[in-house]
Amino acid sequence: MSNCGLYVHIPFCRSRCAYCDFYSQTDFSLAPDWLEALKGEARLYKDRFGPFDSLYLGGGTPTALTAFHLKNLVDFLFKGFCFKEDLEFTIEANPDDLSQDYVAFLKDLGVNRVSVGVQSLEDKELAFLRRRHSASRAVKAFDRLRKTGFESLSADLIYALPGQTLKTWFRTLHRALSLQLDHLSCYQLTLEKHSPLGAMLSRGEIKKAGIEQERRFFLATSSLLEQEGYHHYEVSNFARQGRVCRHNLKYWDGSPYLGLGPAAHSFDGSTRWWNTRSIHRYLRRLSAGRSPITGKETLSEEDRSMESLLLGFRTSLGISMNMIKNFDYLETLLKQLQESGLVILRQGSVVPTREGFLHADGLPLLFS
Amino acid sequence: MPDIRNFSIIAHIDHGKSTLADRFIQYTGLVTDRQFRDQILDSMDLERERGITIKSHTITLPYTDKAGKPHALNLIDTPGHVDFSYEVSRALASCEGVLLLVDASQGVQAQTLSNLFMAMEHDLTIIPVINKIDLPSADLPMVKGQLDSELGLDPDTAILCSAKEGTGIEEILEAIVARIPEPAQNIENPLKALIFDACYDPFRGVIVSCRLFDGKVKAGDVIRFMSHGKTYRVEEVGLFRLTREPAKELSAGEVGYLIAGVKTVSDTRIGDTITLDTHTAVQALPGFKEVKPVVFSSLYPISSEDYESLVVALEKYRLNDAALVYQKDSSAALGQGFRCGFLGLLHLEIVQERLEREYDLSFIMTVPSVQYQFTQSDGKALTVDNPQYYPDPATILTSAEPFIRATIFTPERYLGAVMKLCMERRGVNARFNSPAPGRLEVIYDMPLAEVIVDFHDKLKSITQGYGSFDYELTGHREGNLVKLDFLVNGEKVDALSLIVHSDRARQWAVQVCDRLKDEIPRHQFKIAIQGAIGGKIIARSTVSAFRKDVTAKCYGGDITRKRKLLEKQKKGKKRMKMVGSVQIPQGAFVAVLKADYE
Numbered sequence: 001m002s003n004c005g006l007y008v009h010i011p012f013c014r015s016r017c018a019y020c021d022f023y024s025q026t027d028f029s030l031a032p033d034w035l036e037a038l039k040g041e042a043r044l045y046k047d048r049f050g051p052f053d054s055l056y057l058g059g060g061t062p063t064a065l066t067a068f069h070l071k072n073l074v075d076f077l078f079k080g081f082c083f084k085e086d087l088e089f090t091i092e093a094n095p096d097d098l099s100q101d102y103v104a105f106l107k108d109l110g111v112n113r114v115s116v117g118v119q120s121l122e123d124k125e126l127a128f129l130r131r132r133h134s135a136s137r138a139v140k141a142f143d144r145l146r147k148t149g150f151e152s153l154s155a156d157l158i159y160a161l162p163g164q165t166l167k168t169w170f171r172t173l174h175r176a177l178s179l180q181l182d183h184l185s186c187y188q189l190t191l192e193k194h195s196p197l198g199a200m201l202s203r204g205e206i207k208k209a210g211i212e213q214e215r216r217f218f219l220a221t222s223s224l225l226e227q228e229g230y231h232h233y234e235v236s237n238f239a240r241q242g243r244v245c246r247h248n249l250k251y252w253d254g255s256p257y258l259g260l261g262p263a264a265h266s267f268d269g270s271t272r273w274w275n276t277r278s279i280h281r282y283l284r285r286l287s288a289g290r291s292p293i294t295g296k297e298t299l300s301e302e303d304r305s306m307e308s309l310l311l312g313f314r315t316s317l318g319i320s321m322n323m324i325k326n327f328d329y330l331e332t333l334l335k336q337l338q339e340s341g342l343v344i345l346r347q348g349s350v351v352p353t354r355e356g357f358l359h360a361d362g363l364p365l366l367f368s
Numbered sequence: 369m370p371d372i373r374n375f376s377i378i379a380h381i382d383h384g385k386s387t388l389a390d391r392f393i394q395y396t397g398l399v400t401d402r403q404f405r406d407q408i409l410d411s412m413d414l415e416r417e418r419g420i421t422i423k424s425h426t427i428t429l430p431y432t433d434k435a436g437k438p439h440a441l442n443l444i445d446t447p448g449h450v451d452f453s454y455e456v457s458r459a460l461a462s463c464e465g466v467l468l469l470v471d472a473s474q475g476v477q478a479q480t481l482s483n484l485f486m487a488m489e490h491d492l493t494i495i496p497v498i499n500k501i502d503l504p505s506a507d508l509p510m511v512k513g514q515l516d517s518e519l520g521l522d523p524d525t526a527i528l529c530s531a532k533e534g535t536g537i538e539e540i541l542e543a544i545v546a547r548i549p550e551p552a553q554n555i556e557n558p559l560k561a562l563i564f565d566a567c568y569d570p571f572r573g574v575i576v577s578c579r580l581f582d583g584k585v586k587a588g589d590v591i592r593f594m595s596h597g598k599t600y601r602v603e604e605v606g607l608f609r610l611t612r613e614p615a616k617e618l619s620a621g622e623v624g625y626l627i628a629g630v631k632t633v634s635d636t637r638i639g640d641t642i643t644l645d646t647h648t649a650v651q652a653l654p655g656f657k658e659v660k661p662v663v664f665s666s667l668y669p670i671s672s673e674d675y676e677s678l679v680v681a682l683e684k685y686r687l688n689d690a691a692l693v694y695q696k697d698s699s700a701a702l703g704q705g706f707r708c709g710f711l712g713l714l715h716l717e718i719v720q721e722r723l724e725r726e727y728d729l730s731f732i733m734t735v736p737s738v739q740y741q742f743t744q745s746d747g748k749a750l751t752v753d754n755p756q757y758y759p760d761p762a763t764i765l766t767s768a769e770p771f772i773r774a775t776i777f778t779p780e781r782y783l784g785a786v787m788k789l790c791m792e793r794r795g796v797n798a799r800f801n802s803p804a805p806g807r808l809e810v811i812y813d814m815p816l817a818e819v820i821v822d823f824h825d826k827l828k829s830i831t832q833g834y835g836s837f838d839y840e841l842t843g844h845r846e847g848n849l850v851k852l853d854f855l856v857n858g859e860k861v862d863a864l865s866l867i868v869h870s871d872r873a874r875q876w877a878v879q880v881c882d883r884l885k886d887e888i889p890r891h892q893f894k895i896a897i898q899g900a901i902g903g904k905i906i907a908r909s910t911v912s913a914f915r916k917d918v919t920a921k922c923y924g925g926d927i928t929r930k931r932k933l934l935e936k937q938k939k940g941k942k943r944m945k946m947v948g949s950v951q952i953p954q955g956a957f958v959a960v961l962k963a964d965y966e
Contacts, residue, residue, distance in 0.1 A: 306934055336949045342893065362892050365934060
């Protein structure tokens with residue numbers, strides 16, 4: 001199996017951010033057990049996956065792990081699995097963790113892409129989001145990364161915060177642009193029900209941004225970043241020429257990936273399965289020699305075509321016309337969507353426009 | 369042999385006909401109290417729920433009068449709606465007398481009156497019964513006054529009762545025996561039996577309900593239906609008790625049933641005369657008419673896979689309801705379906721509900737139409753009940769639509785509202801009668817097309833339930849009739865097309881455009897809805913597009929959830945009809961029927 005990606009979920013965080021609904025552990029004493037369990041899980045897949053051309057350490061906060069544990073993990077993976085020469089090796093990082101030593105350590109480890117959870121470059125907004133770093137810390141972190149020789153750098157940003165104006169959001173964006181990163185992920189804030197912000201919303205303490213505001217932010221962001229030479233290649237992702245995230249693209253183009261750790265999802269091209277979300281259950285099961293898998297599905301022909309539609313409309317690759325089943329009003333529909341400026345036809349594919357991305361969840365239904 | 373009395377009950381909806389019938393059944397001991405349930409004759413759920421009688425149920429009540437003389441009282445039930453007035457007339461033709469049941473608080477209503485006049489035409493004995501005297505709102509002087517002045521009946525002959533509480537029942541039964549004449553019994557003449565009802569039994573075929581006027585009939589006889597001359601061998605004759613009770617023979621004066629291997633109800637025409645093949649009557653009983661549908665609508669299955677089930681359901685349904693006629697129809701928007709003809713709007717609603725309930729079908733019904741007449745420049749006359757066949761406007765010389773004489777009873781205080789409604793519906797030539805103080809009979813000449821959608825409900829609402837309505841067809845009148853089409857994003861939805869009078873076209877167009885706007889869900893693109901006559905757009909509305917429908921993240925863990933959500937939405941989409949690239953929900957086709965002229 002080629003073009004495989006390997007994802008490892010590191011379920012630890014030093015603190016919980018306001019927008020997060022993920023059950024992650026702040027108790028680092030579980031780290032050694034988790035590492036052992038993960039190794040146990042990895043062994044189950046040893047000969048079934050690989051060689052990998054992407055490795056993605058995500059979380060949680062991977063950089064919250066000590067250098068010792070992280071090295072232990074990566075050494076194990078490199079020894080146990082087969083990787084390709086030109087591996088894309090990404091780690092998600094919190095600016096607070098990126099001391100000079102840690103950055104140097106990451107470099108030694110073989111990491112060649114760092115995705116930094118910046119979220120905002122306004123201290124007020126960072127406090128609202130309950131991030132533990134400041135804006136200047138984030139800027140400094142990039143400085144260190146750059147000086148240490150990291151070329152492929154990305155920042156995660158969140159926008160459409162309650163009360164945020166386009167002006168403050170653009171201030172963040174412009175600062176991010178000045179960092180000369182080759183990749184940006186700009187996520188519109190989702191107020192998850194079980195996050196601290198979700199609770200504030202239901203208590204009426206904050207107000208969700210309106211749909212028109214969300215649209216404006218989205219369109220303005222896309223337009224600004226494309227002007228600055230970034231390609232809007234997925235609903236929330238922007239990259240400079242040749243710098244799209246190889247690993248994330250696998251989720252969207254149907255490539256296989258193996259996910260290790262609690263809550264991780266795997267896909268071998270026809271079957272998808274996922275692990276328990278709870279770290280405790282994950283540890284218990286693996287220590288008892290049982291599988292951490294809690295769900296599994298084998299995709300039917302119909303499932304796959306539905307997925308290729310739902311994923312295709314989220315990326316600038318679009319959907320190849322020969323993936324679309326013919327139906328009697330297809331031509332009318334395509335004409336309608338083109339006239340409405342939602343898609344264009346390019347090289348035998350239906351490709352969503354910027355406006356089309358705003359309807360990525362609705363478009364698949366029209367074709368199924 | 370017991371003395372026979374044949375009678376019917378004339379009553380307005382809700383005036384307590386079924387409850388009174390219940391009391392008769394209990395009083396005469398036909399069922400024990402334990403077996404009894406309310407409205408025992410209304411066997412269909414639909415009848416109980418709507419409180420109307422759809423299919424009549426005849427019953428023979430054994431009654432021994434105070435003097436100790438046994439009687440067989442044949443209660444010939446009648447359907448209680450204007451759509452079925454022909455059936456009512458045949459039932460009344462089978463009787464010698466009627467009970468005129470009037471609600472003590474509501475008084476005489478339009479339908480009561482038209483049925484009463486029918487009874488008078490048949491020269492039947494009329495026994496006025498004032499029901500619901502237990503109600504606090506009962507107004508006996510008012511009702512008695514109406515009997516006297518509106519109906520010309522002697523109010524002193526009225527019997528007071530409360531069917532609910534069971535008071536006055538014996539008095540009524542005594543009055544039936546005493547006042548209604550015994551039927552003539554010309555047993556020696558050739559058989560003449562009047563068919564007043566028929567129903568289908570899956571095991572026995574058609575069960576014919578009839579009243580014998582002359583002669584007699586028994587199992588083994590060969591009978592002939594005089595309207596079409598077909599002959600059948602009688603398998604069984606009998607009387608109606610709670611269930612059918614076979615008898616040796618039926619003879620003149622009696623009411624009963626006859627089973628003769630008739631396969632479909634449509635072969636038994638209500639009002640037809642049955643005679644013996646060997647000993648034939650010279651002349652059929654008077655009054656036979658072929659019933660013809662006056663309201664037409666098309667039925668389409670929601671999913672084309674259900675077409676076969678619709679075919680089967682209609683075939684089965686028609687076994688029992690000869691008044692329903694249908695033929696194949698097809699629509700570009702809705703696919704294969706059927707054009708159906710109905711006796712009236714209530715008949716249409718009943719067919720619709722029964723098909724849905726009894727056959728578990730979901731289908732779309734188009735806006736009902738009446739039968740229009742056109743003459744074309746080449747001299748040809750054309751009758752059109754389906755907008756699809758509206759002729760080329762350039763060839764139309766004259767066009768005409770069916771008119772009715774609408775009779776409305778209303779308390780005087782609602783006169784303004786009633787007149788306004790009638791005029792909005794193009795009513796002309798208003799006439800007023802004031803049969804009693806405070807009450808008015810309002811008569812209008814009106815196009816039938818204007819009352820088949822929503823008129824009755826509207827009348828009820830503007831008169832707070834007091835207004836009642838009856839009509840009779842009076843023939844066609846000329847008018848400028850146009851075909852109104854609706855387009856969704858430029859594509860004509862043929863199933864929504866209507867033939868309307870040009871005066872009303874804009875109003876219809878605006879209203880349907882608005883309705884569709886509310887019913888068609890938002891899409892990813894703007895949807896233009898237009899109403900047009902020929903190429904000319906006369907109304908429009910727009911369904912605005914979704915503004916945003918996307919979630920920020922979609923990584924490994926989100927894909928399955930998103931796909932499942934889409935699958936769920938896709939199921940919902942199956943219940944939609946595609947017009948071009950627009951999904952139109954079934955509800956949109958129904959909503960345009962619910963006209964509302966504010």
